[in-house]
Amino acid sequence: MNPGGAILGSLGRRRLVWALGLAICFAPTIQAASVQDIANTDWGEQLVRFFSFRDASLRYALVGSVLLGLSCGLLGSFIVVRRMALVGDALSHAVLPGVALGFLWNMSKDPWAIFVGAVVAGLAGTAMVSALTRTTRLKEDTALGLVLATFFAVGICLVTMIQRLPTGNKSGLDKFLFGQAAALGGDDVSLMAIVTLVAVTLVGLFYKELLATSFDPGFARSSGIPAEWVHHGLMLMLAASTVIALQAVGVVLVSAMLITPAATAYLLTDRMHRMLLLASGCGVLAGVTGAFFSFVGRGLPTGPLMVIGASTVFTCAYFMGPRHGVIARWWRHRQSAARTERENTLKALYHIWENGGFRDVGTTLADLAERRKETIDEALGRSRMLAGHGFATVDSNVVYFTPEGRQRAAEIVRNHRLWELYLTNSANIAPDHVHDDAERIEHVLGETVVRELERRLNYATVDPHGKSIPGPRDIHRDAAVRGGDGGVRNPEETS
Amino acid sequence: MSGTENQAAPLEIHDLTVAYHKKPVLWGVDLEVPAGQLIGIIGPNGAGKSTLIKACMGLLPMQSGWVKVFGQSLKEVPTRVGYVPQRESVDWDFPVNVMDVVLMGRYGRLGLFRRPSKVDRNVARDCLDRVKMLPYANRQISNLSGGQQQRVFLARALAQQADLYFMDEPFAGVDAATEAAIVTVLRELRNQGKTLIVVHHDLPTAKQYFDSLLLLNMNVVAFGPTAEVFTAEQLQRTYGGRLTILSEVASVLGAGNGGVNL
Structure with a gap:
């Protein structure tokens, strides 16, 4: 019953997940080799480079992927059981203008400025959704679609404008769209580590409150649990973990990293704390798989690869889940x-x-x-x-x-x-x-x-x-x- | 008005008005509930039965009026109040088992940062036993029948060990065995001096189950001992003439000035 502690304490199990992830990475290498021949690179050499962790950029990319998989899986579990999956989607698109504004702050890719800008924009987006549903007859799905598209459009215009500016170091901003784990730097990774640590700690400390308000918000409120605060705290952490995942996964697909690992875990277990562990594991697996293929594919965008990895794990769970899986049912x-x-x-x-x-x-x-x-x-x-x-x-x-x-x-x-x-x-x-x-x-x-x-x-x-x-x-x-x-x-x- | 804090009525409502989208659902409700009774709320559909108890629990914003629980506001004494929401209000595919749900009844007493202890688990187990659901403690909640789900909700409320209980249609769509089991538990609680306020929809059993009845249709039509209140005339007043004029006037006023203040 202690997911936070269990996550911190089960490093052994996490290593197992790692080993499993690497094993799965190995499996498709034979088929992928032909792609590498076309790209005219030495497959074996790339492989050795990946597993020897010689490159600093590769180390950052890997550590970053693990961190974002962990935090997205953990927090994504709550949005899946709270039926807020679309909120995650809206949130991730709404952060883009914030990224651009954070860049404009001092015309550089300063992780902290971008982080603050993006979180503020994301929260503004979700606040706007709830304001729309409260003050008009519009329902939440319509409000989500509307706000999501507007923020995203503004964001794309801003990013395009910045790239046309004659001054400033603009490198990397375009990576926010589809993600590039190799573009992660030391500052980015330390920011990711801080956010992930905070997320794991908060979920560990407030697991009881998160569980009660997710299952039955009315009852939770009636027994004195501040459901609104829990909700706002969750939204804030969700925004933060979306933002740290942005650079590696990209705005377009980051919501998939929130939803897919959690949905996979939901198919595999009937208990919330196990779902949290499994979702984090699936997130890490997907993150590492994406980083790996992006690396050996020489600059293929990381985000789509991570999402494909996550969806592959989901497909396996769908067919081979022990209780709810299609094969087991058949x-x-x-x-x-x-x-x-x-x-x-x-x-x-x-x-x-x-x-x-x-x-x-x-x-x-x-x-x-x-x-x-x-x-x-x-x-x-x-x-x-x-x-x-x-x-x-x-x-x-x-x-x-x-x-x-x-x-x-x-x-x-x-x-x-x-x-x-x-x-x-x-x-x-x-x-x-x-x-x-x-x-x-x-x-x-x-x-x-x-x-x-x-x-x-x-x-x-x-x-x-x-x-x-x-x-x-x-x-x-x-x-x-x-x-x-x-x-x-x-x-x-x-x- | 009640006297000292110790003898304060379990529930006192004064001039309570609740509106959905500016249309009043409850209007000027005054009520003082005596302790140690099993009280039924009955009235036609849309009479505001669920709204009344949700408003008492602070789950809905009030347009006017106040609610006092044991002479205090609910926020000051949350652990003295227990709640059984409608069964349909939650997702029964949620990844928890029966024990997890009943333990949630203890969360209010635990406060921040504390996890359910062995004592809490024993309390939860006792509560499950009282509703005859102990053998199902490790069952995933989606594998339960409607009656079993309702008993789990009752066990969770028992685990709250409250003095005043609000229950929203605990008999809706349950089998006869569950209904009998729930009635037994409710009477036990009443005999322990607890006050229970139960939304009910079935008139024949209402007469049989409850010590007092609250006849509700937008406002209090009648409140008192079942024998006195459960009369053809009062029921006619509750169910027969829907209070259409009051409802229309109030909604016009509500749309005009944003609140209901006649």
Whole structure:
């Protein structure tokens, strides 16, 4: 429950994330080599330079990327759970005029002047959005779009004007649009470190307040938490971390660094403090990936590469997330579909056995196919599937229950008939309406619900259609009876 | 007016007016609530039931009037007041589990920089047990049914250990078992001398559940013991004639001078 402390204290884990990031950087190098051939550079040499950290500019770029990934992931988590993702977008575009004005302050790329100018402009933008929504009938999305575009337009005009000025050192200002991590200097990186440190400390100190106001602002306010102050503080830190990320990621895409790592983490976990850690990790991973490819790509813009990195991580989480991932969901669906299929086959075997007066030695594939209205081949496939799970054995076109198989089959039939009886007796549904519902329910009824149903139905033995409901003695009879009797054949007997 | 601070009424409202976009929703509400009662607020849709308790909790700006809680302003005694908001007011996909939510009931008492301690966790666990949700403590909140969500909200309010509770439609859309469980807890609280003010929408059960009723339709139609207030005549006055003229006049005035001051 201590994300700030945990982030500071889990350097070991962070190193793991680093190693993971570098491993992922390595993976696509083979494909990327062809791009390098075109660029006519020595791939191996670039790689050695990157990992030996010889260049000061490379060191700055890397440290800067880690810092911005950390702060953006951390604060982005809160704007995602507060449903303020578009506010992040507006904020990042609104800072551009501030960047230009900060530059005009003393006609140089002074990080502090630009930082102050950009933060002020960003906050002015968000204040304008809330003023518009309060004083007019306009809704927040419209106000956001309007303010975002206006500020951005003013910013582009100012930046273009500055670049046409005859005087001053204008180098680097154009990098604010699409980002260039290699343009980071020592001053920039120390500013980034300060902002990140402040962000991590504040989130650690005020985690409780941030959590409560994000989940239920009304309740938080009613219990004395100053929700407005928390909101304003978060907006200020958000503006600050957007601004430090500007030079490396660029105005256009910086909001993606706020949203994408946090959205990735949101898919991967159900707890806020873990989301903060994961989002920071994803942010760092994306930042380092972007810096790496920008470096080996000789001046490719860093921002788009970082965002592509972040989106790649997001895509992986989308497909491979353990609980909410597409593959996991598909797999669970498949598993349950296969189970339903097996249980339906077992049920068919039970019905045949029941119709034969529980005397048959086994069920021929032809009977099973007839019952399920399928071909013999399909019946064979189903029987083999049952055999694979230990529910049946197949021997020269005859299917035999194993004890487990017969027990499960009796349970399914019991569930089905109990449910039908329950619906007809307790819910007053006509007997000819209950079958389809029972077909679905029979596979998901748990033992405790079955006990409850049996109790409520007075341990009835006959279902609405006059068929007998298998009781515990029918289900567990195999403990006593073995062998050919009752259609059960001991698995050991078949070779 | 109440006497000394110790005997001050749990809730005293004087001339409270609340407006949304200059249209008054509540108008000149006066109320003094006695201690140790289970009080229901009933009235037609749009009568200002939720607005009244939100205004009491300081969640909405007031056009006029004042609210005193135990003789003081709410800001001075936030820990004496508990709140159960409407279930729909939060995002149930939020990445927290049941225990996290109930612990939020302790935050008001903790103050800045302090994290929930073992004591707080035990309190939260007891509260979950009282609403029979302890087995769900580690469940992600999106996996709960409507009734379970409501019980979690009630447990969070119990964790506040307040003396006066405001509850906004705690019975809305819950199953019969949850409704019974909530009523039991509310009566227990009342028997401990706490005051509960509950927005309710179902008339037959209102008569059965509450000691006193507040019939509300923009202003207080009637307030008193259920047996006295729950009469055909009073209900007709509450639900029958919507106070259309008052509402129209007030909104015209509101648009004219920016406030409502008749």
